[in-house]
Amino acid sequence: MAMSAWAAFGQDATRRALAEELLERANIKESMEKSLAMVRQAIPAQMGQMQKAYGQTNDSANVTREMDQVMDVVAKELSWDNLKESYITLYAETFTKEELEGIIAFYKSPAGQAYTKKLPQLMQRSMELSQKLIQQVMPRIQALAKESQSAAKPAAAPAKPSP
DSSP: OHHHHHHHHHHHHHHHHHHHHHHHHTTHHHHHHHHHHHHHHHHHHHHHHHHHHTTOOOOHHHHHHHHHHHHHHHHHHTOHHHHHHHHHHHHHHHSOHHHHHHHHHHHHSHHHHHHHHHHHHHHHHHHHHHHHHHHHHHHHHHHHHHHHHHHHSOOOOOOOOOO
């Protein structure tokens, strides 16, 4: 029984090492950091659009400051240093040794290297596309917000007859 436990530990350690290599080759750390930076950059504009859609006139500097504070907390909690071990475990538990080796081989290939190199640009363009689509749908959101506000206003009370 001790031998099978030791063998399982060895396989687990091998898969963890392969998972870590895969995460490094896939530039997961850099991708996470760039994604967070893109989100941080996009949120103020989207918040402003949503406020406008709902007729809110909050101080945008105050909202921006609050969002910066939220993003600072998110960046700290979701940092690579905090998540790396969890990601290694996730990948090691999800993929077999052979699958990890195959995925790593892809990332070592010219196609895998091109994918890794171009992924940040792809993510940026995807974010821009999302923002464009949100801008296109914003007039409908604003119309719904106005309808909702109109429906929520109480009807004027009928005038009381004079005695």
